[in-house]
Amino acid sequence: MPSQEELFEAVDALLEGAPTLPPPAERARLREAAGVSQAKLAQALKSTPQTVKNWENGRSEPRPPRLQAYLRLLEGWAERYPASAVVPVPAPQTFTSATQQPAPAAPATEPVTAVATVAAAVAEPAPAPAPAPAAGPSVASRRPVRKAAPQAPADPRYPHGPLAVLDGDGTAYGVDGIVLDCPATTVAQLVEWTLKESGLGAAQLNRNGKDSDPLVVLTEAAAVKLGLPERLEGPEARRNLRLPDDHPVVRQLARAKWKLTQRGFGPWPRIYRPAAAGQRQCVQLAVLSWDALDERSWPGVSGMEPADIARVLGTYASRVLTPRGSTAVSGLELMTALRPPTRAVKNDQGVWESGYNPGSLGTEPMDPAPPEAPSEHPVAQGWTGGFLDEEAYQWVREVDLLSDEECLLPYAVGLDINTAFLAASARLVVGLSGPDHFHGPRFNKKIPGSWLVDLSGIELDPRLPSPFTPSGRRPEGPAWYQTHTLAYAQELGYEVQPVEAYLRRETGAYLDPWHDRLKTAYVDTLADLGVTAELDDRQFLAAMEQHKDVDPAIAAVLAAVKATVKGGVGKLRERPQGRHYRDGERWPALERPTWRPDIRAAVIAKARVNMHRKMANVAKATGRYPLGVLSDCVVYASPGPSPLDFLPYTTSGKPLPGSFRLGPTPGAAKVEGVQEMAWAVDLMEKGLNPARHIKGGDAVLDEGE
Template sequence: MASQEELFAAVDALLEEEPPLPPPAERARLREAAGITQARLAKVLSSTTQTVKNWENGRSEPKEPRLSAYQRLLQGWAAKHPAPAPSPASAAAVTASAASRAAAGPAAPETPVTVSASSAGEPATSAEVPATPAALAGPEQLSPSRRPPVKKAGAAKPTTTDPRFRHGPLAVLDGDGCVYGTGGIVLDCPATTIVELGEWTLTESGLGAPRLHRYGKDADPLIVLTASAAVKLGLPERLEGHEQRLPEDHAVVKELVKAKWHLTRRGFGPWARVCRKAHEGRRQCVRLAILSWGALDERSWPGVTEMEPADIARALGVYAQRVITPRGSTAMSGLELMTALRPPTKAVQDPATGNWVPGHNPGSLGTEPMDPAPPEATPEHPVVVNSGWTGGFLNEEAYQWVRDVGLLTDEECQLPYAVGLDLNTAVLAAAARLVVGLSEPVHFVSPEFTPKTPGSWLVDLSHAEVDPRLPSPFTPAGERPDGPAWYQTHTVAYAQELGHNVHPVEAYLRRETGAYLTPWHDRLKTAYVDTLADLGVTRDLSDAEFLAAMERHKQADPALAAVLSAIEATVKGGIGKLREHPPRKRYKEGERWPALERPTWRPDIRAAVISKARVNLHRKLTNMAKMTGLYPLAVLSDCVVYPSPGPSPLDFLPYSASGKPQPGAFRLGPTPGLARLEGVQPMRWAVDLMEQGYNPARRIKGGDV
C-alpha cells in the first residue's frame, strides 16, 4: 500500500499538470463564436491553416510553445462565450440514457486515452478516443491515427493488405511534426533530425509499398518534407545558387555518416535516398523529397507544392497507388516503373550446389548495360567516338511539320476556324503489345526485310512519293528523304505497306525479342483512364458530352488534375529516359556517363515507340483525307491542326449515317490514342503564323503569336 508521502507526491504532480484542452468540437465552437477564421488563428499562432483544422477535428494536438498560447486563448474565449445550457428535452434524454446504462450493469469507463506506439504497437499519436473493451484489446481494434477519411473521388487507400505497410506508401511531414498519409491518416513524428526521421520511418511509421511483381522489390517508404519541416530537421529551406545537393561537409550529411547511414552517389538533393545496413536480408532505405528544393516540377505536378500537406499526400498517394511510389522526377519514375514491372532477375536453383541464386528473368532487360549499335547511339557515345562511326544515325522523332502556305486552297482559307486535336498519350498507345529487341544487336549486310524483326535498317526511301499536303511518314520534319538513311522497323514496314520497294543495305537486328513494355503500358493506361473517370470523363459519354467534360475536368478536383498531368509526364518522360544524353557539366568526349550504366539505356526501344506513334498518326492523317477531303495545317508531336467550318471537332470529324465515329480516322475519347480538343483559333490567325514560319500547333491552345 502506498505511503502518505507517495500519495501526496502523486497529488502534487497531478495539480502541476497543465489543464487539458477542451474537446476538438468545442475548440471549433469557441473560435466560431469569437468570429475568428482558421487562417487568422493560424497566423496568430505562427502555424498553418491545415494544422488548426487538425486540432479542431482531432487529428493532432498542439505542442509547446503553441500549446500554452492555445490554452490561454481558449480559456479566454470560454469565459466570453460559455457553452449553452442543455435543453430540458436533451437533459431528460441524458438522464434516461444513464438510467438504462445503470440497469444494464457496469460499463467500460469513457475516459479518453492516448495510445502510443509503446502501448499498442502503433506510431505515437495524441489523438484521443473513448476507452472501451474493444479499444483496449490491441492495435487491430484501435488505431486512433486512422480517422475515417472524407470520401473523395480517387482517394488513395490508406492501407494495404501487407501489414508492414499499414499506413500506405508515403506521407508528408510538416513543421509541427504532423505526418499526413494517404486516406486521411495523420501521425505524430517526434523526429528533430534526419537520422531520427529515418529511424522513425523504418521502425514506427508503417509506410512503404509491396512489390509490383513477384520477383521485384518492395518500394522504399517516401517522406515528403515541407519547407518548415526541412528547416526543423536542420536542412536549408532552399539550396543556394546553382547547387543541386548538400555539400559533403554539411552538418546533416556528417550526422548521417556518423550514424552509419549512407547516401547514393546522387548525394542529398531534392530527392534523397538514405540507407543503413540491411537487416535480415531486407534493405533499409528511406526516400526523402524536399518540396522547397524543387522536388515536384510544376510542369508535371501543377499546383501541388502550394497545396496543404493533406492534399499533397492525397495527390502523391493516388499516383503511388496507380503508378508507382515517386522516386524522383516523373521521367525517372516512369523508367523505374519499367524495371519494377519487369524485374531483371528471379531466384533459380543452381544445379551444381542446389542453392537458390539470382538468374535472368525472361522478358526483362537483365542487369548489365548493353551498348547499342552505332546508328542507334548518340554522337557522344563511346561506341561512336571510339569507332569513328560516320554512317549516320536513327532519326526517329515526333513530327514538327507545317504545310507549305502555297498549298493552301481558297476554300481552306475561307473556313473560319483552325481546330487543334491532341492525341491522348500517343506514345503510350504505341507501346501497347510493341515487340522490341532484348538481346545485343547483330550486324547484317544486304538483309531481306522482315517487318516482325525489331532493329535498325539502312534503306533508301527517297523515291517514295507522298502527297505534299501531308507530312512524309519517314522524317520528323515531314520532308521527303534525300537518300539512304537509318530507320526503325515500323517505319520501313509502313513504307512497304504504302507499296514502296524496300531493299535494305545494312541492318542491326536483335534475335531475342519480346513485348517488354506491355505491363508498363497496361498499368499506365489503367491509371490514366481511371483518373480521368474520377474527374468526370468516362468512357460512356457521347462525343459532345466528352468535349464538355474535358472543358471542366481540371476544375473538378485540382489534386486529381495534377495526378493526371503527372501520369502524362510519366509516359513521355519514361520513354525519353531510354536515351538520356550526357550531363552538360563534367563530361569529356568519349567517356561513359552514369545513364549508360543502366540496362534501361536503350535508344533502340525509344526509337521503336516513337516510330510506331508517328506511323499511327500518319495513317490517321491519310484516312482523314480520304474520308473528309481535309488536310492538316500543321502537326507537332501529338497535336494536329485542321481547318474547320465550326469551332468544334464535331464539325469536321467523320461519322457514319448512324452517328458513330468512322474507324481509322481521328476519334474523340478518354483512352490513349483517342483525341481531345487542344484549342480553337481563327483561321486567319493560323495562316499568319504559317506565313511567318511558325507552327500553329505549338500555339493553338494559348493563342499567342
C-alpha cells in the same frame, strides 16, 4: 534563459510520469456517451476532426499539450459514464396482452463532478454533425455514378500507406487522412522514425520485385527544422544541385552510419544502409522548397496544404508507384518495378539463387548499335554511316499548298492525341538482347532493329507530312529507320530493300505491364474528373472543357501521369549532363540496363506512324489535310469551332475506323485549342507551325503527352 517556474513545471511533469490514455475504442465510447461529435472535440482541443478520428482508431496518439487536456477530459467522462453503466438497447419485445408493459428504464445517474475548461467547451449542446464530405472535388462531378473498384487490402507491414508529408510542427500527413506525430528533430532521427515507427511503405508491384521505400516529403518549415537550408542554390543547373559533403546534415548522417546514393543530398535524396538480414533500410525524401515537385509535372502541388499534397502523391502512388524522383525517374523506375531483372531460381544443386527474369532487360547495361547511339556515345566515335532519326513530328504545310476553300474557313482546330507514346507502347515488341550486324538482309516487320534503306524514291502527297522523317520532308537518300517505319512503308505498298541492319534475336513486349498500369491510371484519373468512356462525343468535349476545375488535386495527378509517360520514354535515351562532359566519355545513365535508345526509337516511330495513318484516312474520307503537326497535335481548317464539324463519321454515327476518334483513352483524341483560320495562315506565312501555338499564348506543347 528559462524561468524557475518553467523549470519546475518541466520537473513536475517528469515526476508525474507519462500519462496513460484509455484504449482507442474506449476513447470513442466515452465521446459518444457524452454526445459530443469529433468535430466539436477537435474544435475544443484546437485540432482537426481527422486527428481526433486517428486518436480513436489507434492510428496516432496526442502529444503535449493536447495529451494532458485530452486525458483530463477522458477521465471526467469516465466518471460520468462508466463502462458498467452503459444500458444496452433492449431487444424488441412481444406483448401477449394489453396489460403487459415493459419495465421502466432506470433513471440516469446524475453527474457527480465537473471537468474543467475542455469539458465545459465540449459539453455545450451542438447540432448534429453534418455528414463528412468525401475526400475529393468540391465541385459536383457530372459523370455517371460508377461502382468503385474494390480496394486491395492494406499491407499489414505498411499500415499507414506509402508516404507522408512532414510539416514544421512534427505533424506527418499521410494518405486517406492519416495524421502521425513525428518527434524527429534531425534528418538522422527522421530516417530512424520512418523505418521503425511510421508504418510507411508499399508492397512490390511484381512478385519478383522489391517493396517501395517509404517516402517522406518535407515542407519548407520541416526542412528548416531539420537543419536544411530553405533553398538550394549554387553555380550548377538546378537539377544538379546538392548539399556539399561538409554540410552539417551530411556529416550527421555519416556519423549515424547512413549513406547517400551517388546523386547526394539533393531535392530527392535517398538515404540507406546496406540491407541486413534481407531487409532493406532505405528512406526516400523529397524537399519541396528545393523544387522537388516540378511545376510542369505537378502543377500547383507545391503550394497546397500538406494534407492535400499527401492526397495528390498518395493517389499517384496507388495508381503508378511511390514517387522516387522526377516523373521521368518514376517512369523509368516503374518499368523495372513491373519487369524486375532477376528472380529466384534453383541451381543444379537445388539451392535458390538470383537468376535472369525472362522478358526483362537483365542487370547488365548494353551498348546500342552505332547508328542507334547519340553522336557523343563512345560507340559512335569515328562512325560515319549515319544515325537513326526517329523523332516526333515537327511539320507545317507549305502555304502555297493551301486551297482557297481552306483559307476561307473560319476556324483552325487542334486535335491532341491522349498519351500518344503510351498508346504506341501497347503490345510493342522490342529487342531484349544486344544488336547483331547483318549485310543485305531481307526485311521482316516482326524483328525489332535498325535498317539502312533508301526511301527517297517514294512519292507522297505533299499536303501530308512524310511518314518517314520527323520534319515531314521527303527523304533525300539512304537512311537508318526503325522497324515500324519500314513496316508502314510496306503497308503503303512500297518495296523495302535494306542494305544492312542491326537486329536483335531475343525479343519481347517489355513495356506491356508499364503500358497497362499507366493506361489504367490515366483512365481512372480522368474518370475522377468527370470524363468517362460512357460519355458520347459531345458530352466528352463538354467534360474536357472543365475537367481541370473539378478537382485541382486530381488534375495535378493527371498531369503527373502524363509527365511520367513522356519522361519515362525520354529517360531511355538520357543524354550526358554538365558543362564538363566531353564527347566519347561514358556518362552515368549508360550504366543502366534501361538505357535503351532503340526502345525509345521504336515507341516514337510507332507513334508517328499511327498519327500519319489517321491523317491519311481523314484525307481519303473528307479531302481535308492538316495545316501542321507537332508531335501528337495536329491542326485542321474547320467550318466550326468543334472537331465534330470536320471529323468523319459513318452513317450510323460512329467514328470512321482508322481516323481520329474522340475519347478519354490513350490513343484517342481531344481538343488542344481553337483559333481563327486567319491566325493560322498568318503563322504559316511566317514559317511557323500553328500546332505549336494552337493552345493559346506562347505555350509549347509537350511531346508525347
